[in-house]
Amino acid sequence: MGISEEVTRKILDHAAKINYTPNQLAQSLRTGKTNIIVFMVEDISNHFFAKLARIIEVIAYEKGYKVIFCSNENDDKKTVELIHLFRDRKVDGYIIIPSAGVKEEISLLRDSKIPLVLFDRYFPDLDTNYVIIDNRNAAYKATRHVTENGFRNIGFVTIDVQQTQMQDRMKGYLEAMEEKGLEPHMLLLPYRSYKTPEGRKAIAAFFQQNSALDAVFFSTNYLTLTGLSVIKENDPEKLRELGIITFDDNDFFSIQTPSISAVAQPLEAIGTRLMEIMLELLGEKGEKEAPQETHQVILEASLEVRESTRAR
């Protein structure tokens, strides 16, 4: 057509307001696609979640998706609020660590056909996509490792919640102890108490009352921090004598003296699988409604053996 002149003018126009960029908001309103994925964790400042967030972020950006991180503080009300909030913003997908009481809301979200993947924990009687690790086996292997290195009185410090991942860790510990005919010693702290003086007192009391303990297994990274801090405060020598193992690895454990043995969750694998599933779900949406199966991935954690559990 003979509109080359017009075209030229248009191009010039463009060059003039060189910094034209389409309004993504309008685009999203029209297309129903925001290219945003929500990544909801307990606490974004927790090392484990922050590392994972970074991995997710990198993969998502590669594929043209942006990630919104948020912390639900393991609180049902906040979790539901956040889900509603993002639903109203029409985000394309959800990666969520659910708090214990949001099964209904998660069920609703799943039914709405918006891509959804849970991780870290799940609802056994709800058919959703999820990526978790085999917590029971990881805790079992860790406990066995400690017993095999000659420790006999192994304490287990955990938090008193009904979440699957914590329950499974406890099961693994108990199973290994029973198998060896050893008596378990458990401290169940209320959630959130780990950063309070009461939590510290409870941990101190636990060690005092169980003075025969020769090793301790902390079930999550923040308990390890508090636990080690309490021990160091009350009885610094004990840090070298006690066998110590913990769930969730951290770079700082390697440079401790003694360095701390840990169950390391496979961060890269978790992040990669989460995004694989998410991207598949996102891609599928447009296609014909196949009776899509849910993806349920269980990964194995690895045991990082260090000085704190060496045979004495």
Added chain:
Amino acid sequence: MGISEEVTRKILDHAAKINYTPNQLAQSLRTGKTNIIVFMVEDISNHFFAKLARIIEVIAYEKGYKVIFCSNENDDKKTVELIHLFRDRKVDGYIIIPSAGVKEEISLLRDSKIPLVLFDRYFPDLDTNYVIIDNRNAAYKATRHVTENGFRNIGFVTIDVQQTQMQDRMKGYLEAMEEKGLEPHMLLLPYRSYKTPEGRKAIAAFFQQNSALDAVFFSTNYLTLTGLSVIKENDPEKLRELGIITFDDNDFFSIQTPSISAVAQPLEAIGTRLMEIMLELLGEKGEKEAPQETHQVILEASLEVRESTRAR
């Protein structure tokens, strides 16, 4: 009016589709307000940034704003891309750690009158809002503290970048050393090398070539981690002999043996001030265009003295 019947029906309608919620996308398109604030840092998985992110998130949610976190990897290209991306999404405000070469882009963003606050570092010749700490003085005080406890050959391990915060830390160190008539020993590593074998080698070589060093000052948290790891690998005994101090505190430093002295940035204060400024800017927008002044906040860091720098 006599539309009570209609009203009733409407209410019933509402009750029927009980889960009606306004489409935020359309609302934002119409009003030009998204209630989203961007929080752009170097790396969200870095402890310092993750903690700060959490503080910002809490304040923002209280005020009805959501936060999008992202990592610019200290890369100019990625920073610019991210800014464009969010500009097209019409976010309401930006809190940014700028990489070194984005002065122009930051200048443009500032001129567009969208609320903007920088932090951690700034551009000396660009009049923007920012919140930083007094890095020079913090490093000066830390170095002085080490010299006052009898250390003489104090090494300074840092990264070779032109960012104000790193330059200032170096200045503080040099100033304190000069004042005491001590000879400085510096290792300038290329950015990003801290996680490579080359970086580790360079650090090992530094300690080998400067065998008279009796103390070391790491200029940022990730260097401390790598540095301590290298020392532990090559000469574990040295960890107890060497005076050690580091920029950026971490809970794990307290439980180390010996515990590690650190310059602690005031996280709460930084987060609070950033959001105070941001909220003020957000509120102001609608009001009459007062010749608003920029806010330039310089906070003091505190010195956490622990075992690693005690007098020998």
Added chain:
DNA sequence: GTGAAAGCGCTAACAG
């Protein structure tokens, strides 16, 4: 093939 028109879901301005 190109160009005009309709409409995503909301809010602001306007008329009754």
Added chain:
DNA sequence: CTGTTAGCGCTTTCAC
């Protein structure tokens, strides 16, 4: 003070 209408900036459809 209520009810209608225009339009935010885009994409998709439809007519040509």
